[in-house]
Amino acid sequence: MNGKSLMVLRGEIKTPPMSEAARREAGYLIRRLQQGENLDLPHSRPMPGIGPRCHELRVNDANKTWRMIYRIDHDAVVVVEVFEKKTRTTPRRLIAECQRRLRLYDQAAGD
Secondary structure, three states: OOOOOEEOOOOOOOOOOOOOOHHHHHHHHHHHOOOOOOOOOOOEOOOOOOOOEEEEEEEEEOOEEEEEEEEEOEEEEEEEEEOOOOOOOHHHHHHHHHOOOHHHHHHHHHO
Protein backbone atom coordinates (compact mmCIF):
# COMPACT_ATOMS: atom_id res chain seq x y z
CA MET A 1 0.00 0.00 0.00
CA ASN A 2 1.28 3.45 -0.85
CA GLY A 3 0.71 6.29 1.55
CA LYS A 4 0.73 6.81 5.28
CA SER A 5 0.54 4.00 7.80
CA LEU A 6 -2.34 3.77 10.26
CA MET A 7 -1.79 3.86 14.02
CA VAL A 8 -4.77 3.35 16.34
CA LEU A 9 -4.08 4.43 19.92
CA ARG A 10 -7.51 3.64 21.35
CA GLY A 11 -10.75 2.18 20.06
CA GLU A 12 -11.62 -0.13 17.23
CA ILE A 13 -13.26 0.32 13.88
CA LYS A 14 -15.16 -2.94 13.63
CA THR A 15 -18.55 -4.60 13.34
CA PRO A 16 -20.10 -4.69 15.94
CA PRO A 17 -20.53 -2.16 17.44
CA MET A 18 -20.55 -0.32 14.09
CA SER A 19 -22.82 -1.53 11.35
CA GLU A 20 -21.05 -3.01 8.34
CA ALA A 21 -21.96 0.09 6.28
CA ALA A 22 -20.50 2.48 8.88
CA ARG A 23 -17.35 0.39 9.22
CA ARG A 24 -16.88 0.38 5.45
CA GLU A 25 -17.41 4.14 5.24
CA ALA A 26 -14.89 4.73 8.05
CA GLY A 27 -12.38 2.49 6.28
CA TYR A 28 -12.92 4.29 2.97
CA LEU A 29 -12.44 7.73 4.58
CA ILE A 30 -9.34 6.63 6.49
CA ARG A 31 -7.85 5.17 3.29
CA ARG A 32 -8.36 8.56 1.61
CA LEU A 33 -6.51 10.21 4.51
CA GLN A 34 -3.69 7.68 4.21
CA GLN A 35 -3.36 8.56 0.54
CA GLY A 36 -2.83 12.21 1.45
CA GLU A 37 -6.28 13.60 0.75
CA ASN A 38 -7.64 16.33 3.02
CA LEU A 39 -11.25 15.81 4.06
CA ASP A 40 -13.66 18.62 4.91
CA LEU A 41 -17.21 18.83 6.25
CA PRO A 42 -19.40 16.84 6.35
CA HIS A 43 -16.80 14.06 6.75
CA SER A 44 -14.18 15.78 8.85
CA ARG A 45 -13.63 18.94 10.84
CA PRO A 46 -10.52 20.40 12.47
CA MET A 47 -10.07 19.99 16.22
CA PRO A 48 -7.36 22.56 17.05
CA GLY A 49 -8.39 22.39 20.73
CA ILE A 50 -6.83 18.92 20.84
CA GLY A 51 -3.69 19.84 18.95
CA PRO A 52 -2.15 20.73 15.61
CA ARG A 53 -3.22 18.57 12.65
CA CYS A 54 -6.02 17.01 14.76
CA HIS A 55 -9.44 16.39 13.28
CA GLU A 56 -12.73 14.64 13.98
CA LEU A 57 -13.89 12.11 11.40
CA ARG A 58 -17.69 11.79 11.27
CA VAL A 59 -19.48 8.58 10.30
CA ASN A 60 -23.25 8.28 10.57
CA ASP A 61 -24.66 4.86 11.35
CA ALA A 62 -28.27 3.71 11.22
CA ASN A 63 -29.15 5.14 14.65
CA LYS A 64 -25.76 6.30 15.97
CA THR A 65 -23.07 8.77 15.08
CA TRP A 66 -19.46 7.64 15.30
CA ARG A 67 -16.51 9.94 15.75
CA MET A 68 -12.84 9.25 15.31
CA ILE A 69 -10.35 11.78 16.60
CA TYR A 70 -7.25 11.60 14.42
CA ARG A 71 -4.03 13.44 13.70
CA ILE A 72 -2.20 13.56 10.41
CA ASP A 73 1.54 13.11 10.84
CA HIS A 74 4.09 13.15 8.02
CA ASP A 75 4.23 9.33 7.97
CA ALA A 76 0.98 8.17 9.57
CA VAL A 77 -2.67 8.78 10.31
CA VAL A 78 -2.93 8.45 14.08
CA VAL A 79 -6.42 7.53 15.35
CA VAL A 80 -6.49 8.76 18.93
CA GLU A 81 -10.06 7.77 19.91
CA VAL A 82 -13.13 6.08 18.43
CA PHE A 83 -16.43 6.79 20.14
CA GLU A 84 -20.18 7.12 19.75
CA LYS A 85 -21.10 10.78 19.88
CA LYS A 86 -24.24 11.45 21.91
CA THR A 87 -24.10 15.23 22.36
CA ARG A 88 -23.30 18.26 20.20
CA THR A 89 -20.08 19.02 22.03
CA THR A 90 -17.08 16.81 22.58
CA PRO A 91 -16.69 16.17 26.34
CA ARG A 92 -13.78 18.05 27.96
CA ARG A 93 -12.48 14.87 29.59
CA LEU A 94 -12.29 13.20 26.16
CA ILE A 95 -10.33 16.16 24.75
CA ALA A 96 -7.93 16.03 27.71
CA GLU A 97 -7.51 12.27 27.31
CA CYS A 98 -6.74 12.65 23.59
CA GLN A 99 -4.13 15.32 24.38
CA ARG A 100 -2.56 13.01 26.98
CA ARG A 101 -2.46 10.07 24.55
CA LEU A 102 -0.81 12.18 21.87
CA ARG A 103 1.81 13.47 24.35
CA LEU A 104 2.65 9.88 25.35
CA TYR A 105 2.71 8.77 21.69
CA ASP A 106 5.06 11.63 20.75
CA GLN A 107 7.34 10.90 23.74
CA ALA A 108 7.54 7.22 22.78
CA ALA A 109 8.29 8.16 19.16
CA GLY A 110 10.98 10.63 20.26
CA ASP A 111 9.23 13.66 18.72
